[in-house]
Amino acid sequence: MSSTSSVPPWNVRRPPGADGRVVLVTGGNAGIGYFVAEQLSAAGVTVVLGSRNPAKAEAATASIRSRVPDARVRAVRLDLADLPSLETAVESLDVERLDAVVHNAGVALDDPPRTETGDGHEIMFGTNHLGHFALTDRLMPLLSAAPAARVVTMGSFAAKSERLDLDDLQSRKDYRPKRTYGRSKLAQMYFGVELDRRLRAAGSTVASVVVHPGGALDSLTPSRPPVHVRSAGARLGAAPAALLLQGKHAGARPAVRAVLDPAVRGGQLWGPVVGAARLRTARRAPA
Template sequence: MATDQRVCIVTGANSGTGYVTALELARSGATVVMLCRNEYKGTAAREKIVAETGNQQVELIVADLAEMAEVRRAAREFAERHAKLDVLVNNAGGVTQTRRESSEGLEAMFAGNYLGHFLLTDLLLEQLKNAGHARVVNVSSMAHKGAKLDFDDLQGRSSWNAMRGYAQSKLAQILFTYELAERLRGTGITVNAMHPGAVASGFKNGTSGLVKALVGGFYAVFGISPEKGADTILHLANAPEVAEVTGRYFIKRRPVATSKASYDTEARERLWAVSEELVASVDEPRR
């Protein structure tokens, strides 16, 4: 096994592109921290990765990214174990057919796809800076191209549509990517987003009935393997040629343009401020 001194976090690492990303980073010899919502699935995935790679430095932190208290706990748990973080892959996400709120009153899909990653990244900035040259990879989607942020109803309380909500969360990820990249210029941390493709994984798990059948049928016909979906993630995490590239969006290892809405600097700054307000509005866990 190759020697890799990096410390990496992969969210949503128990299946799909997240699992393949964690597996390949572990295969290189890196210390890999799998951040997963389900302890049973996360433990099983960790055991498989250790068995296949022989790398014992694979860890599991259980946290639901839709719950900000759990994100804070996960960040503290990581910081207690590790002084640095070389690679942060914000991969976890999905679509839910019906509107659901977290225990903290946040719309769960927006929180899990975007807001939890916003908070996690912010809480780990010290460890990222300690790495000297760190990389943040945000797994977004081409679905962002049909979205525009509705700042009057980010939580979908007035009007709910699952795919519109999903697209909005993915646009938020890209706006976050561009804003964070600007804020971190000169720190040695790069921040990029990517689209993995139509990965045939557990994307439809949050749906039911006809919607689940239609989504499942689409991925059965057009879906690509998690290995292909993870290729650009691993490229951004590993490749020397993108070591200094920041604030870009990639498809099939190539930087491409995003939607017109994603380049709105005023919206970018407003989203950052709103995101800070939302995570600050949720109390720290009581002990």
């Protein structure tokens, strides 16, 4: 999507400087979330990694600092499956305002059995959707304190073939891991779009944007030891897939753009385009 004439063309490898902004990235210690944090740090953003694992968060912050001189990055303990703990997590941010939150963290189970959070919710639905829903509510005073904050929700292609069953949101009657995961991501994306509608109706300065990373594979992702290590064999084996898919460093770019690009508007869905152009730009699609 071309930007307006007053805004420079977007360069995915050189986002505009954003000194002074503060952004929380949930699940920023690994995968796509790590690369969102690294790329935002390179743009001068003060990044807070939300992670339930302090050791992994420490490794991620060390990796970012080794690659980004003078990176302003730190971590807070954040467990989206533990709703009562979210108030403490928000307090530990210790900031006066928040310019954006990237809802990236998630749980994806491949096999039964069905498990629940401590609050009694199916763990994927409870973490991926309900945890971020509750976190947004607690963050809203900090987001509203910023001049034009953004809530960025990470969607997934897994949601495309699913429909929500309003009579079985917790998958008690029909639990199939892949279906339940897809539904949890669909709920997240619905939430992101509906949140923006309600923010606009309330006259809020906060905008909500939905993004998706496209097909992002570990085998196409550059190494960031000890956060992620890619073997030579994995790199060679994934070469054919690179014609259509990409690494998680590239999958992070739509979220980075949704945080930083002044041309992005609330209620939009941003993701990679197909083919080689996916490395240069993101496109807007109907929400």
